[in-house]
Amino acid sequence: MVDASYKPYGLEPIETGPSSHVTPEAFEKAVATFHGIASAAFEDVPGFLPVPAEVVADWYRPYRPMLDPRLALLARDPSGK
8 A cells, every 4th residue: 555645756847738849938947947956966066156047048048949848857856856
């Protein structure tokens, strides 16, 4: 029997639905998520310079039309982190 409080690890797409396009809203949310992950991962690395998420989004925004959300997934732990 499975414990009712059990929450598994999960994968979620950066955009829902069968579309091969990423909406501007989903793009901004994905960049914010990836920015947070990268910032946390590298904050203690000597020479790391933090960059605001808006700057990262501006840098990558021209590539949004090439991003296929069916090929990009986020992994979440049981707490949603």
